[in-house]
Amino acid sequence: MERNGKYRRRSEFRLRFAEAVDFLKEREKMLGGRSWSEWIREYSAGHQNPVNLACHSVGIPMIAVAVLLIPLALWRPQTWKLAGGLFVVGWILQFVGHAFEGKPPEFFKDWRFLFVGLRWWFAKVSAAFAHQNEDPG
Numbered sequence: 001m002e003r004n005g006k007y008r009r010r011s012e013f014r015l016r017f018a019e020a021v022d023f024l025k026e027r028e029k030m031l032g033g034r035s036w037s038e039w040i041r042e043y044s045a046g047h048q049n050p051v052n053l054a055c056h057s058v059g060i061p062m063i064a065v066a067v068l069l070i071p072l073a074l075w076r077p078q079t080w081k082l083a084g085g086l087f088v089v090g091w092i093l094q095f096v097g098h099a100f101e102g103k104p105p106e107f108f109k110d111w112r113f114l115f116v117g118l119r120w121w122f123a124k125v126s127a128a129f130a131h132q133n134e135d136p137g
Helices: 002-030 036-045 050-075 079-101 111-132
Strands: none
Touching: 036 111, 050 079, 050 111
16 A cells, blocks of 8 residues: 555656656747846847946836736726836837847847846846945955
């Protein structure tokens, strides 16, 4: 009896492990065989102009907050104006920044860059906080 339970747990573990491996393979396909660091590095290379950086630093979180407000807007219709305004202004800032950069947005060449911008923003903010908390001594 105990032995059957042990084998059952092992087979369940193997099944779950195989599912996890399949998930990671699918995720790797979605990322085009590149790591998040590689995507962020390429995204950063297309965002060097200080005005573009400033526009993205403000516009990206505006878009993210707008998307997060959508479920709330389903129950509170007055929230649609705020969400819509943040979304539109955030995207306007993105395109204004790229006008200063002189390059099209990265997602024009690969749609997956739409998901990289927020990761880039978090990496930038976390690096700024880490730098701020460094011990100067």
